[in-house]
Structure formats: C-alpha cells, structure tokens
Amino acid sequence: MPSSPLLTAIGLMSGTSLDGVDAALIQTDGTRISRHGPSLTVPYTPELRARLRHILDAAPQLAPSDPILLSAEHDLTEVHAIAVQQLRQMAPDMPADLIGFHGQTILHQPGRTWQIGNAIALSAATDLPVIHDFRTADVQAGGEGAPLAPLYHAALLHDQPRPVAILNIGGVANLTLLTSKGEILACDTGPGNALLDDWTFRHTGIPYDKDGQLAHSGKVAEPLLKQLLAHPFFSKPAPKSLDRLSFHTALQDIAALSPADGAATLVAFTAETIARTPLPEQPKAWFVCGGGRHNPAIMEALAQRLSGQVFPVETLGWNGDALEAECFGFLAVRSLYGLPLSLPSTTGVPTPQRGGRLSCGGITPWKAKAVLNTKMQYNIV
Ligand SMILES: Nc1ncnc2c1ncn2[C@@H]1O[C@H](COP(=O)(O)OP(=O)(O)OP(=O)(O)O)[C@@H](O)[C@H]1O
Ligand SMILES: CC(=O)N[C@H]1[C@@H]2OC[C@@H](O2)[C@@H](O)[C@@H]1O[C@H](C)C(=O)O
Numbered sequence: 001m002p003s004s005p006l007l008t009a010i011g012l013m014s015g016t017s018l019d020g021v022d023a024a025l026i027q028t029d030g031t032r033i034s035r036h037g038p039s040l041t042v043p044y045t046p047e048l049r050a051r052l053r054h055i056l057d058a059a060p061q062l063a064p065s066d067p068i069l070l071s072a073e074h075d076l077t078e079v080h081a082i083a084v085q086q087l088r089q090m091a092p093d094m095p096a097d098l099i100g101f102h103g104q105t106i107l108h109q110p111g112r113t114w115q116i117g118n119a120i121a122l123s124a125a126t127d128l129p130v131i132h133d134f135r136t137a138d139v140q141a142g143g144e145g146a147p148l149a150p151l152y153h154a155a156l157l158h159d160q161p162r163p164v165a166i167l168n169i170g171g172v173a174n175l176t177l178l179t180s181k182g183e184i185l186a187c188d189t190g191p192g193n194a195l196l197d198d199w200t201f202r203h204t205g206i207p208y209d210k211d212g213q214l215a216h217s218g219k220v221a222e223p224l225l226k227q228l229l230a231h232p233f234f235s236k237p238a239p240k241s242l243d244r245l246s247f248h249t250a251l252q253d254i255a256a257l258s259p260a261d262g263a264a265t266l267v268a269f270t271a272e273t274i275a276r277t278p279l280p281e282q283p284k285a286w287f288v289c290g291g292g293r294h295n296p297a298i299m300e301a302l303a304q305r306l307s308g309q310v311f312p313v314e315t316l317g318w319n320g321d322a323l324e325a326e327c328f329g330f331l332a333v334r335s336l337y338g339l340p341l342s343l344p345s346t347t348g349v350p351t352p353q354r355g356g357r358l359s360c361g362g363i364t365p366w367k368a369k370a371v372l373n374t375k376m377q378y379n380i381v
Contacts, residue, residue: 004029004337007097008037010087010128011329012080014104014117016171016194016244017291018052019207020044021076023083024325025094030334033155037094039322042083048075049207052104056244059107059114069106069116076104077118081125099123100332100356101132108243113145120361127363131332131356138342143349146241150176150186150346151334152327156318157287165283166313167302168324169193169292172242173270176346177279185280186346187238190273193292194244196266199251203259212297215267218260224253228269229276237278239348264297271301283308289320332356 006029014021021044025037044052051072055062062069080101088096101122103115119132135145153166153176162182167175171194177185193208200209209215228250233240250269254262270292286308292298293312303310313320331341335356342353 003031006034007333007336008094009098009100009329009332010084010096011100011325011327011332012083013102013324013328014044014076014080015324016105016192017197018044018049018056018104018171019291021079021083022322022325023080023087024319024322024329025087025091025096026326026329027094028330028333030330030337030339031155033330035094036318036322036326038087038090039319039325040083040086040090041321042079042086044076044079048072048079052076052106055106073116073118074121076116077121077125080117080122084122084126084128096128098332098336099126099128099130100134100328100330100335101130102134102328103132105244108146108241110144111139113139119357119359123359123361123363129363130359131335132359133357134328134331134335134341134355137355138347138349138353141349141351141353143342143347143353144239144241145347147174147176147186147188147346148331148341149174149324149327150184151341151343152323152330153186154178154184155330156316156323160316161284163281163283165286165308167274167286167288168290169270169288169298170290170324171197171244172246173274173290173292174241175274175277177281177283179281184343184345185238187240187277188242189277190234190242191247191250191266191270192290193270193295193298195247195250196263196270198248199254199259199262199266202251203262208291209263209295209297212267212295214260215263215295215297218258218262218264220268221254221257221261221265224257225265225268225272227253228265229272234273234276235278239346241347267295267297267301270298271305274302275305282306286310287313287316289313289318289323291321293320
C-alpha cells in the first residue's frame with residue numbers, strides 16, 4: 001500500500017494541570033514520525049487559570065451557552081492562537097499544514113467528555129485547517145475517550161526493547177505499555193500532580209511543589225495512604241480513565257496533616273497507584289514524560305516501587321514537556337487520513353475508532369484544498 005504524504009502539524013494541548021498551552025510541531029504520515037519540530041508553552045494568566053478552575057467545579061451544571069463558559073472559551077482560544085503564532089515564528093522552515101487542537105477538558109465522566117475551545121475562531125485566526133473534538137467519537141462508540149496518547153507512544157517506542165512503557169505524569173497520570181508481543185495496553189493510573197498542586201497552593205500560595213521541596217521535608221502518613229489506596233478504581237483492569245477531580249476528596253481525607261506530610265503522602269499516592277496498576281507484564285523500562293518528571297520526590301518514589309528502570313524520556317532524545325502536544329499533531333494527521341485514534345485495548349472502545357472533526361472557519365479555499373485533497377471525509381463547519 002502506498003504510504004500517505006507527510007504532513008506538518010501543530011499540536012496544541014492544554015492539560016488538566018491548567019498551567020497553559022503546550023504547542024509543538026511534528027512531521028508525520030500518521031504512522032511514523034519523520035521530524036520533531038520545536039515546541040513552546042504559553043502559560044495561562046493566574047486570572048484565566050482561576051476562572052477555568054471554577055468552571056471545572058461548575059461544569060456538570062453549566063450549559064454550553066453559559067456566558068462564563070463562552071468568555072473563558074474565547075480567552076483560551078486566544079492563548080492557543082498566540083501559541084501558534086509564536087511557534088510559526090520559531091520554525092519558518094517547517095510551514096504547518098494543519099492544527100490538532102485538543103481544547104481544555106472541563107469534564108470527563110463515563111459517557112461524557114467535554115473539551116472547550118473555539119476551533120472555528122482558531123482556524124480563522126491562523127488560516128489553517130483545525131482538527132478538534134478528538135474524544136467524542138470514542139465515547140459515543142462506548143469507549144472511555146481517554147487516554148488517546150497510546151498510539152503516539154507506540155509510534156515513538158517502535159524500536160525499543162519490550163516490554164516497555166511510557167508514563168505521563170500530568171495533572172492525571174496515564175501509561176502506555178507495549179508488551180513483549182507488541183500489544184498496546186493503556187490506562188489512566190490515578191492522580192499525577194493535580195492533587196499535590198492543589199494541596200501546595202492551599203498551604204503555600206505557590207501553584208506547585210517546586211522540585212519536590214515540600215514533599216521531601218515531610219513523612220508519608222501510611223494509614224491515610226492505605227485508606228486512599230482502597231478506592232476501587234485502582235484494582236480495576238485497564239482500560240480506564242479519570243477526571244481531574246476524580247480523587248478530590250483525598251484532600252479532605254488528609255486535611256489534618258501538616259503541609260509537608262500531606263505533600264509526602266500525595267507523592268506516595270501518585271507513585272503507589274502507578275506501581276499497583278494491574279498489568280499483564282512489568283516493563284523493563286519506564287520512560288517518563290509530563291511535568292511530574294521534574295519533581296525529584298515523585299521520580300524517587302517511582303524508582304523505589306517499580307521493578308523496571310525509570311528514566312525521563314529525554315534519555316531517548318525526546319522532549320517530555322512537548323510529547324502531549326506532539327501527540328495531538330500526530331492524531332490530527334491520523335484523523336485526516338482516516339486512521340484510528342483509539343483501540344479496544346487503549347480506551348475499551350469495541351473496535352478501532354476514528355475520531356476528530358475538521359473546522360476550516362475563515363480559511364482561504366486554496367489552502368483548505370491543498371490539505372484536504374489528501375482525504376475528504378469531513379463535514380466542513
Ligand atoms: N520543577 C518542578 N517541580 C515539581 N513539579 C513540577 C516542576 N515542573 C513542573 N511540575 C509539575 O508539572 C505540572 C505540569 O505538568 P504537565 O504540563 O505535564 O500537566 P498537564 O499536561 O496539564 O496534565 P495532563 O497530562 O494531565 O493533561 C505542574 O502543575 C507541576 O505539578
Ligand atoms: C479527558 C482528558 O482530557 N484526559 C487527559 C488527562 O490528562 C492525562 C490523562 O488525563 C489522559 O487521559 C488525558 O490526556 C492524554 C493526553 C491522553 O488522552 O492520552
């Protein structure tokens with residue numbers, strides 16, 4: 001079968017940590033990665049972050065037309081447009097064909113996933129086709145809608161000795177295992193940094209536990225840790241997924257602890273839930289991406305508990321802060337080429353599932369044609 005043409009995509013991811021927008025360029029045919037381009041992060045202002053945090057709490061009651069939501073959506077779309085503009089300035093030698101726009105997840109429950117962000121406005125602002133709404137098709141087909149990174153992780157890991165895993169420690173943590181037989185298994189494992197961020201902010205006013213300083217100065221409260229680990233999610237087999245707020249009652253459970261002991265206990269909670277994830281075989285090597293790999297307390301706690309070796313993905317020459325953004329560039333190209341974004345073993349969807357929607361709001365017709373000639377399968381909105 002002839003391979004599809006290479007496309008250059010800008011991937012945009014604003015994760016559950018609500019810290020800002022990651023943007024990265026990638027050149028791919030949707031199967032292999034031929035070039036990793038530059039990447040950057042445009043932080044949310046503290047004010048936008050606070051509004052989004054409020055929306056997360058209110059999301060189950062919010063109507064899509066709620067003015068609070070529309071105004072946050074407008075502002076976060078602008079941050080994404082700025083990220084695209086800055087990235088293009090950084091890489092004039094890698095002109096982009098399209099954008100993969102994840103949007104900000106504000107709700108993720110069984111049967112319902114909700115990312116906000118205005119793809120039409122982003123397409124108009126950047127003059128590029130935008131693929132967005134990556135998770136809905138999977139959820140509508142009966143899948144978890146997450147994690148979606150596994151097919152990208154598998155493409156990255158193709159030449160690594162197996163079994164091998166990529167572990168993303170963002171607000172929520174998720175892993176992809178490539179088994180010795182080459183199967184791709186995946187799931188969210190539990191909390192990543194989000195609980196620790198909220199705890200640290202509550203007690204110190206600083207948005208995260210920089211370099212694990214607070215956790216390092218505390219002691220794990222073992223009985224409380226045991227109580228937290230009793231949650232039925234942790235013994236459930238993969239695939240499974242989480243919302244950022246899934247374990248938020250944990251902060252009430254540990255409320256009586258000192259700031260340092262609470263941080264140490266939450267670090268142990270993250271590491272222990274990763275180590276306890278039921279897997280058919282244990283990876284020989286764990287390659288860690290996401291902001292959690294910058295926290296030495298988390299990396300040490302993992303090394304103590306995992307039988308395989310633990311490395312940041314930089315060991316393989318990748319940028320662990322850019323991987324998720326690259327992933328949505330990769331998935332945008334897969335979407336355009338009609339390739340699946342998820343598998344039964346990654347989201348629980350009954351059959352390999354395509355996904356994503358295309359928006360060409362305001363884009364010049366010749367440019368849309370140049371990209372869309374590769375495959376026409378969308379309703380253009
Ligand atoms: N130097 C550091 N020390 C400790 N923690 C850090 C450091 N740098 C980043 N982090 C953590 O990484 C987090 C951001 O991680 P990341 O950008 O991977 O999250 P995300 O992409 O928003 O989440 P998700 O993958 O769940 O969508 C910060 O909120 C913080 O907790
Ligand atoms: C619903 C949602 O946005 N989930 C995120 C979140 O952040 C990490 C984890 O939870 C993962 O399931 C997912 O993101 C990555 C990119 C994924 O889909 O693979």
